[in-house]
Amino acid sequence: MNLPYPIILASQSPRRRELLALTLLPFETMSVNTPETLNPTLSPEENVLAIAHEKADAVATILAHTKRQAIVLTADTMVAQGRHIFGKPSGFDEAFSMLQHLQGKTHQVHTGFTLRTPTINHSEYVTTHVTLNAMSSEAIAHYLHQQQPYDKAGSYGIQDPLMACHISSINGCYYNVVGLPLSRVWLALQAIIAQQ
Structure with a gap:
């Protein structure tokens, strides 16, 4: 794939870096601090798109100052059941409560992403439905103590041991x-690339 500009992944997530590396495309990373505030009037799908846009806007501002051109990739992921959003937990108690709610049921994982070049702004979201087995309180506590998934939406990582x-x-x-x-x-x- 011949890219017209270098790719900048605007994410602090090591998981996103690992995933993008699977494409074997060269890229660099950039950290941007944005509020990532949820808008209660928006659906989870609309919220992930709004946050991905917000991150892309922040990177565009930085690039404008340096006159760099790039393909900027931003993303945001949320766990939800209907319109109820499960964000990143503040600690053990909130994580435990989230997993108690999610266990034995199906929930949705929404990721919104934006790809932005100097002339193109592409955004979309993808939804995956995940069903967890029923989990005992002991199983939930054991997972949380072992993995401490407090930086993950919904209090779990699907790739984690035990989960x-x-x-x-x-x-x-x-x-x-x-x-x-x-x-x-x-x-x-x-x-x-086809549009360049």
């Missing part, structure tokens, strides 16, 4: 649940 034992089914993109829907990002990159 893999509790995933009953996945309907949709696995990589989306980890944090970046690679196949959709790849297709969007191809479309961007």
Whole structure:
């Protein structure tokens, strides 16, 4: 794939870096601090898109000052059941409560991403449905003590040891649940190249 500009992944997530590396495309990372505030009037899907846009805007401002051109990739992932959003927990108690609510049920994982060049602004979201087995309080506590997933939406990482034992089914993109829907990002990159 011949890219018209270098890729900048605007993310602090090590998981997103690992996922984008699977494309074998060269990229660099940039950290941007944005509020990532949820808008209660928006759906989870609209919220992930809004936050991805917000991150892309922040990077665009930085690049404008340096006169650099790039393909900027930003993303945001949320766990939800309907309109109820499960964000990153503040600690053990909140994480425990989230997993108690999610266990034995199906929930949605939404990732919104933006790919932005000097002339193109592409955004979309991808949804994956995940069903967790019923988990005892002891199983939840054991997972939380072992993995401490307090930096993860919904208080779990699908790729984590122990959590893999509790995933009953996945309907949709696995990589989306980890944090970046690679196949959709790849297709969007191809479309961007075709338009240059």
